[in-house]
Amino acid sequence: MASSNYSLKVHRELLDPNFESYRLSLDAIPTYNIELDAAVEEVKLKDTQYTLEHMRAFGMYNYLHLDPWYEDSVLFVDCKGRVLSLTVTLDTALGKPREVYCIAAEPGRREDRLCPSLSLTSATWAALSDGSSRLYLLRTGKRGDGSHVKWELLFSEDTGEPFTILHSVSHVQAGVHAMEVLLLRIQKDPQETKGSGFSVSLEWVTVANTAGHGQEKNYEVRKRRVLSGKSVPHYAAVEPQGKGLMVASEKPFVFTHVDGRPVEQPQPGTVEVEKTDPIYFWQQTAEDVTLWVRMPEGVTKEDVQFKATADNLSVGVRGFAPLLEGQLHASVDPEASVWIIMNDKSLEVTLQKRSEGPMWPELVMGDRRGEFVMSDEQAALIHERLTHLTSEDLNANPDGDKPPCNSQELEDCDGFPEDSSSLTHFDEESLRPTQVVNLGSHQYLFTVDVDPSEMPCLCLRHDVDALVWQPRPNQPGDMWEHIATFNALGYVQASKRDKKFATCAPNFSYASLCECLRRVFIYRQPSPVETVLFNRKQGRQVGQVAKQQVASLDSDKPILGFRATNERLFILTSANLFVLKVNND
Known part of the structure; x- marks a missing residue:
């Protein structure tokens, strides 16, 4: 796709x-x-975690988690590994946060340990990281009813490397309950020789219940997908049904592995794209639009099928599908529209605009098979208007009371990052981006x-x-x-x-x-x-x-x-x- x-x-x-x-x-x-009974441990970055991406991913982590299913309910993890929950109903009678789960203490603390991370997957499920390398999926029960039931562990896995959880969702398909969890890592990249030596990895894990009907639940990893990039994403989330992924980042991400197998990447220069010639050319002035449509050689006026209304245009040859058909960008006067055959192989059409002045960005809406050709007069006019922008004079503005913009006069908050971010939607089946927004x-x-x-x-x-x-x-x-x-x-x-x-x-x-x-x-x-x-x-x-x-x-x-x-x-x-x-x- x-x-x-x-x-x-x-x-x-x-x-x-x-x-x-x-x-x-x-x-x-x-x-x-x-006042908390035990401190919230702020994990400090180590000397080995020196890059800007480490700071963005882990140094600015939000330790507090809001429960979107239950109003005014928040959760966090303290230094004892306890997951604490607080639901506020009356501000003047605030109780202490209550423990709902406790992460098992690890034998030895890893040097590259991160802060524990939590994602509330649904109204009754949650995903938890211990800050080292272990992923927990927990059945929480209804969290906002005040009962504070202890959470039940139904899946645990050692992933091998520390990570934080960015997002998770829960869904049921064909009667099978599954959870999608998105993990973020920053890893040493031996192929990265010019930059920091690190790359950013997103691991998309699908965990599903493999037990049959009536059997005890048994959750196992059904699929793993890994994306790689060079910058920490601003935004990354899985669709509610797990059919796609959205990522906003400064540098693009691509899928590199599925279930441990490399994903073939299109190599630049190995695929030749056939360049198709435009089937029509068009020009415009403030009053009219002129287009030239390619026609089969030897066509006669009896063979031409032309129809123009105020908002639509259709041009073709008898016995064939229309060569050009669709809604015009703006209204025209159909009574003033004329056509003529040129050199027995093209049709010249002139359309009179109803509204003089506005220039059209396209002829037929959504049709990309044509090419706009600028007239000599338009090119000369644009060149004249832009001459001052390429002048050797530092101040080419002839108006003394209107000096050119000086970038030093701009405030800091008027500037934008040099890197151009993009927002991308990936399809789960093809693993390819389907829509890309240049955030600029x-x-x-x-x-x-x-x-x-x-x-x-x-x-x-x-x-x-x-x-x-x-x-x-x-x-x-x-x-x-x-x-x-x-x-x-x-x-x-x-x-x-x-x-x-x-x-x-x-x-x-x-x-x-x-x-x-x-x-x-x-x-x-x-x-x-x-x-x-x-x-x-x-x-x-x-x-x-x-x-x-x-x-x-x-x-x-x-x-x-x-x-x-x-x-x-x-x-x-x-x-x-x-x-x-x-x-x-």
């Missing part, structure tokens, strides 16, 4: 071009503090679980705003849907030099950022104001105001975990779990 380029479609009705700014609110945020300057901001039955959403910067995208793998034509916008958050977050984590409420009522120490910033969506306010510059009444709030934690410990629900913010340090009551709804 060949990959196709895809563009993210922004929903204009979700944008606010009139958004002005966030107003600082001094309203106090109720903050509650839970759309900086990745954070990932958030909005609907546990869907894939996690990713938030990207678009201009100054932050846009939330929901993957829809069952809709190939609209695979990423724009579902929410946080005004100016893309610009605001880029100005926070000490920013560590970012997230938002699942209902998008607010977004939040935290620094490495103490400070938390909350950015609320615009809401109606009770009093009458006027914009002094524009002289108009202001009906809505977006508020910014700042909270400072009573702790000098680094922030290790940061999660948001619709009502609360949960912040984890090595010694404390803070609960901030953000909304009272």
